[in-house]
Amino acid sequence: MTTDSDDATAVSQGGEALKGTAAKFTMALGGFVGTIVFARELGPTSFGGFYLLLTVVRIANRPVSGWAEAAKKRYSETSEDRREVVGAVLVWYVLALAVFALVALAFAAPIRSELGVRNAGGLLVILFAGITLYEAIERLFEATGRLGRSTWIDAVRSYLTLGGQFLLVSVGLGAAGMVGGLTAASLVVVPVLAYSLGTTPALPTRQTVRRIGSFARYSIPSTLFTTAFDNFDILLLGALVSAAAVGDYQVAFTLVVPATFVSEVVASGLMARVSALRSRSEPVATDIENALMFSSVLSLPLLAGAVVVASSLVTVVYGVEYAGAAPLLIGLAAARVLMTQNRPLSHALRGLDRPDVDMRIAVAALGVNVLVGIALTLEYGTVGIVAATVLAEALRYLAAAWVVRREVDGIRLFPRELLEQAGAAGVMGVSVWVIDNALPGDGWVRLTVLLLLGASMYAVVLLAVSRSTRMTLRSAVRDWREAGA
Numbered sequence: 001m002t003t004d005s006d007d008a009t010a011v012s013q014g015g016e017a018l019k020g021t022a023a024k025f026t027m028a029l030g031g032f033v034g035t036i037v038f039a040r041e042l043g044p045t046s047f048g049g050f051y052l053l054l055t056v057v058r059i060a061n062r063p064v065s066g067w068a069e070a071a072k073k074r075y076s077e078t079s080e081d082r083r084e085v086v087g088a089v090l091v092w093y094v095l096a097l098a099v100f101a102l103v104a105l106a107f108a109a110p111i112r113s114e115l116g117v118r119n120a121g122g123l124l125v126i127l128f129a130g131i132t133l134y135e136a137i138e139r140l141f142e143a144t145g146r147l148g149r150s151t152w153i154d155a156v157r158s159y160l161t162l163g164g165q166f167l168l169v170s171v172g173l174g175a176a177g178m179v180g181g182l183t184a185a186s187l188v189v190v191p192v193l194a195y196s197l198g199t200t201p202a203l204p205t206r207q208t209v210r211r212i213g214s215f216a217r218y219s220i221p222s223t224l225f226t227t228a229f230d231n232f233d234i235l236l237l238g239a240l241v242s243a244a245a246v247g248d249y250q251v252a253f254t255l256v257v258p259a260t261f262v263s264e265v266v267a268s269g270l271m272a273r274v275s276a277l278r279s280r281s282e283p284v285a286t287d288i289e290n291a292l293m294f295s296s297v298l299s300l301p302l303l304a305g306a307v308v309v310a311s312s313l314v315t316v317v318y319g320v321e322y323a324g325a326a327p328l329l330i331g332l333a334a335a336r337v338l339m340t341q342n343r344p345l346s347h348a349l350r351g352l353d354r355p356d357v358d359m360r361i362a363v364a365a366l367g368v369n370v371l372v373g374i375a376l377t378l379e380y381g382t383v384g385i386v387a388a389t390v391l392a393e394a395l396r397y398l399a400a401a402w403v404v405r406r407e408v409d410g411i412r413l414f415p416r417e418l419l420e421q422a423g424a425a426g427v428m429g430v431s432v433w434v435i436d437n438a439l440p441g442d443g444w445v446r447l448t449v450l451l452l453l454g455a456s457m458y459a460v461v462l463l464a465v466s467r468s469t470r471m472t473l474r475s476a477v478r479d480w481r482e483a484g485a
Contacts, residue, residue: 033162036318037166038050038165038178042174042175046175047247047250048238048244048245048247048250049175049246050175050178050179051234051250052235052246053117053120053124053127053175053179054127054182055231055235056124057124057127057132058227058231059224059227059228059235060128061096061131061132062220062224062228063096063220063224064093064096064132064135064136065136065139065223065227066216066219066220066223066224067088067212068092068135068136068140069215069223069350070215070220071085071212072139072140072142072143072271073143073215073219073271073275073350073351073353073355074212074215075140075143076272076279077279081208083199083200083201083202084203084204084208085140085208086197086200086201086202087201087203088204088212089136089137089140089201091203091204093136100125100128104122104128105121105122105125108121117175118175118176119176123175126179126180126183127182129187130183130187131182131186133186134187134189134190134193137193137194137197138150138153138154138193140199141193141196142268142272144197144272145269145273146196147265147269149196150268151265153189153192153193156189157185160184160185160188160189161181161182161185164180164181164182164184164185165180165181168180168181169181215353218355218356218358219355219358219359221363222358222359225359225363226346226362226365226366228366229362229365232366232369232385232389233373233385233386233389234246234249234250236373236385237249237377240374241377245324245382248322248324248325249328251318251325252325252328252332255313255314255317255329256302256329256333256336259298259299259302259303259333259336259337259340260299260339260340260343261298262295262296262340263295263299263343263344266290267295267343267344267346267347268347270287270288270344270347270348270351271351272351273351274287274288274351275350275351278351278352284348284351284352284408285410288348288404288408289411289412289415291344292344292345292413293417293418293472294469294472295340295341295344296337296340296418296421297469298340299333299336299337299339300424300425301421301424301425301454301455301458302333303337303425304425304426304429305428305432305451305454306330306333307333308429308433308436309447310326310327310329311323312447313329313447314326314329316442316443317447324382327386328386331383331386331389331390332386332389334390335386335389335393338390338393338394338397339393341397342393342397345397345400345413346358348408349400352407354403354407357403358400361396361399361403362396364395364399365395365399366392368388368392369389372388372392373392375388401413416468417466417468420462420465421462421466423461424466425458427458427461428454428461431453431457432450432453432457435450436450
């Protein structure tokens with residue numbers, strides 16, 4: 001049984017979002033440095049090969065992730081035996097790992113041939129074991145609402161990953177070293193997550209399994225289709241173009257990662273908050289609106305900046321051999337704006353106990369991305385798949401927004417704060433364009449000046465025009481301090 005003091009609504013949404021976003025930036029700094037080092041050290045083919053392995057695992061472990069998502073829903077409710085919920089997740093993980101290992105090792109030769117990575121079958125099993133267990137426990141921990149701590153633990157994992165990968169790649173292990181570093185770091189921090197969760201697992205009863213299963217029958221396919229959608233671009237490029245094209249795509253993707261930091265933190269806690277409120281028959285509109293209000297606060301200026309400095313950003317940071325990533329950067333930045341609104345809406349639907357609707361939207365979005373993506377990739381190459389992703393994200397937003405509006409009376413899905421953020425991003429983009437054309441020289445110093453000026457301009461304009469942003473920031477900082485962060 002849970003009480004009002006230990007569910008997700010007992011923590012500050014703003015304070016947790018601020019702590020989680022700070023952790024995301026800390027994490028991104030290490031990841032950014034890592035991609036630069038490894039992209040240059042491994043080259044586009046090996047660098048892309050590792051991300052093909054990672055993509056396969058992220059799709060293959062969706063049954064565990066979807067089950068953990070269902071367990072998170074039940075863990076957040078007020079009437080569940082949490083010990084049995086945790087036990088059900090661990091049992092499911094062990095079964096899934098056994099099945100995946102049998103398949104991967106049985107088809108090791110064709111997998112190696114298709115992915116172009118030596119010992120691909122064994123590497124897939126190692127990667128699956130580490131990141132799947134970590135993600136399952138992390139999903140449960142999100143149900144407590146302590147998103148700041150969860151994200152900081154993930155930040156520690158990212159730096160352990162970076163160190164391990166650097167050591168293993170430096171001794172010549174290539175893609176295998178990248179796999180080993182990520183797996184080892186994931187397994188090292190699992191005990192920390194489990195201790196923070198503070199729930200001892202117990203063998204689940206049939207009733208607990210049925211309760212989780214009633215949600216999982218939708219959350220598993222929904223998670224599978226959503227992940228396939230998120231990773232379809234890489235799989236399609238690997239199949240129709242080349243591993244080098246995957247390397248270009250991954251470079252552009254890495255540069256737009258910060259766009260979703262706020263959205264990821266807010267969305268990961270929104271489902272638990274909405275679920276807890278609904279289980280007590282309390283209103284949920286305000287929590288969903290607050291999530292949507294600031295989810296795009298980073299993606300909008302990133303899109304404006306990408307339009308202006310995409311080419312110089314890619315070539316200065318990664319080298320001229322990745323120049324083909326510049327147009328991809330702009331398209332992915334546009335897709336990220338839509339994604340930052342889609343994620344909270346998706347998690348809100350799950351919290352409203354409508355995983356069936358979330359699943360159908362995910363299936364439809366993937367279908368559009370597959371059909372349009374193949375056609376545009378064959379015609380226009382890498383740029384075509386990015387265009388298809390933007391279209392699919394737009395259709396996904398329209399569908400999710402329509403359903404949430406129908407389910408939640410009086411909710412505002414397009415608050416004024418979004419217009420204020422878009423306006424501030426526009427001012428920033430124009431300012432950076434003017435400075436870019438007036439500033440002499442080239443290289444790191446010039447690029448750094450442009451990025452710092454752009455970020456400062458956006459922050460100043462947004463804080464000047466948006467009273468709610470100022471109030472929210474002050475409230476979040478106060479909550480963080482009161483929590484002893």
